[in-house]
Amino acid sequence: MSADREREMFQSGDPEGESGEESEGPAPGRIGEMSDENCLLKKLEISVSEAEKRSGKNAVSMQETYTAYLIETRALDGQSELQNSPLDSLWRRYSEFELLRNYLCVSYPYVVVPPLPEKRAEFVWHKLSADNMDPDFVERRRIGLENFLLRVASHPALSHDDVFHAFLNQESGWKELLNEAGLQLKADSRLKSLNATFRVKNPDKRFTELKHYSDELQSVISHLLRVRARVADRLYGVYKVHGNYGRVFSEWSAIEREMGDGLQSAGAEYASLYSMMILVEEEHYSGIKPEQQYLFYAEALRAVCRKHELMQYDLEMSALDLQSKKQQCEELATGTVRTFSLKGMTSKLFGQETPEQREAKMKLLEEQIEEGEEQLKSHNVESREFVRDAWQEVERFKEQKNRDLKEALISYAVMQISMCKKGIQVWSNAKECFSKM
């Protein structure tokens, strides 16, 4: 499956111009340029502004409850390609986002497609409910979906996709467009069974490494998130118990004369400030964490690797096929059987074929070989292009990842710093109270 063909089919832009640009061969700066100049986000403001609980009948007439999200778009300048769009806001539900993402994954196999927020609450802090209808969960998902749209819209290739545009501004026509594209999807149904490993003879080392990396990234991030949730739980416990000092100190102060005031005010310090620290922690942990996004990004990375494997497999299969046909052809021409085969057996058993028969067979084989060579060539080209595009994409992804994770680490450190400062404040105030006892 060729990425270029893909783009011709779905890109709104001029196919001629696209292909012309492509034929120039590897253009390292291409993706960067595109994201700078033609990025959709420059022309369109996208937000998922609301979530609403709805209930309706599904495909099999079963009553179901779901959450719909309001997507609002606003053109930033007059010359927007979405100028004529009839709607600037519409509702989509999570499953539609899933459809869009699947479509993008199949259509742009070399792209590390931005992940959707989790389907079900995972690695969340105990304080947050894992219920899909829980307002906190819905809110986090709303932010996650918005992030997804923004990332797609800022992607050099994905942001120009027609189906994506339709998703943003066509209430009804979108599904039809998707179904048309669905023909293409079917061709790639094999991708669905990608979990099975293809036995690739000559795997690309870089992709093997990348796959290895995404596996490890996924395991380390999920471990991290799990432990971090436990750490947060414990810390919450520590704060909570400290808050109890507040009560007991103020109770105790009631029976003391000289110490009374000091205890009373220290108690109040504990109670108020520890509850503040708990709030800070809650706020921090209820938000969406970039680390969590990268957990899903790891999956997207792996998908690219698998697609490459599949492509490599196709390539190797056609090379193998071609080779065996060439061998048959040679055998027929020389009349020798180099390898012990069923064919050799049959020819021995049933005697030599007539020259006419051989001629016809040769001809057929030669045609097939020609076809096979053609196919191999196209596979090779396809594969090269894929590797080139995918690698650019991966580089782009890495850059984005390093940036995001650094930001995440900074915000985590900043949160820790503010907690430490609060801690110092609580205890300094308490000390002040105690010193007056």
Added chain:
Amino acid sequence: MSGSSTPKSLPTSGQQSLHDIKHPLSCSPSAEDDAAGENGAVIIESPSPDLPNTEPSSLADKDLSLPNGTPADTSSPASSSSLLNRLQLDDDLDGETRDLFVTVDDPKKHVCTMETYITYRVSTKTTRTEFDLPEYSIRRRYQDFDWLRNKLEETQPTHFIPPLPEKFVVKGVVDRFSEEFVETRRKALDKFLKRIADHPVLSFNEHFNVFLTAKDLNSHKKQGITLLSKMGESVRYVTSGYKLRNRPVEFATITDYLDTFQLKLGTIDRIAQRIIKEEVEYLMELREYGPVYSTWSGLERELNEPLEGVSACVGNCSTALEELTEDMSEDFLPVIREYMLYSESMKTVLKKRDQVQAEYEAKAEAAALKREERSTVPTDVEKCQDKVECFNADLKADMDRWQNNKRQDFRQLLMGMADKNIQYYEKCLTAWESIIPLLQDKQEPK
């Protein structure tokens, strides 16, 4: 022991005389022992001005034990002692006039065929004339401290005796010979002796002197086996359902106070224990958390440094937390426990006071019935009244002292706790702040 507790010179200070005045309520068995031993002999010889504890007072007056004194006489030691308390309190604040310093240190394990035990070195420095030498250093084990405390309870029934650490560890899992346990106990024993040494009355107790100086304590211990229930008589009045008529509001308030105080300390103790538990669990998670960043840094070439930084930072925070938790369980909890035990033993003393008062009231009542016949109040009743008054005066003085000590102790304890926590947060703050530049420097070139 070579006449260790014998005051060789004439007592000159008020404290000196206090030492010699056997409290009217103190039990006589000790006096008997002393009289029998060379110690007692010396005391008799000693030229103390008002020598109360001579033989006659012993057996016959066991419970009444007011040595042929007049009411005027009895009230004076009490009031002087309370005055002295106040003086002593003021002294404590500058700590200059202290003349008895006791420390407990250097625990050693002894393994014998029969038992294994720990001894502690008890070192004394003093300028007091009751001591032959200015310095002593002897080794004592827990049961010796226990003996001392029992003796003090026996001979100073009207005073609050500081508590000893619990004999048995509450949660039997603790190793009795572990370093932490021994150290915690050492601190508690040290505190116990220091409290006695600073007490204006208890520090002059002869058993305390023996405890601090005697080479062989066992010979002294054997002398005091006459186990007589001192308060046996008084208990009768209480257990027979006698209700005090005029229980002073003051003491009722103290008892109520101690009940609540103990309750609140219990809560604080539980909270502190839970905090420690939560912190230990938090620590365990942190110990796992840090290395995850390390593992991750192995995957990321460009983020290697910041991720390692975060990992090290989490490590630093866990070390700081571990220190905090240790401080809490080694310094904070024992003080809370000491005060809980203190309150418990104080309540016992308060009950004894009630018993003494009950005895007095019962006798006074009986006397009142007879008064119609005999117009004079029997000396017996008078003695009881004196006893109650003495008891009350001693307790009030001790309570004032105790309140003051408690305030200072808790002020110090709570401020210390605050300091430890501030230090902990400051360490964490430094650790987290140190990784910010690591993250920012890397970001700028991009």
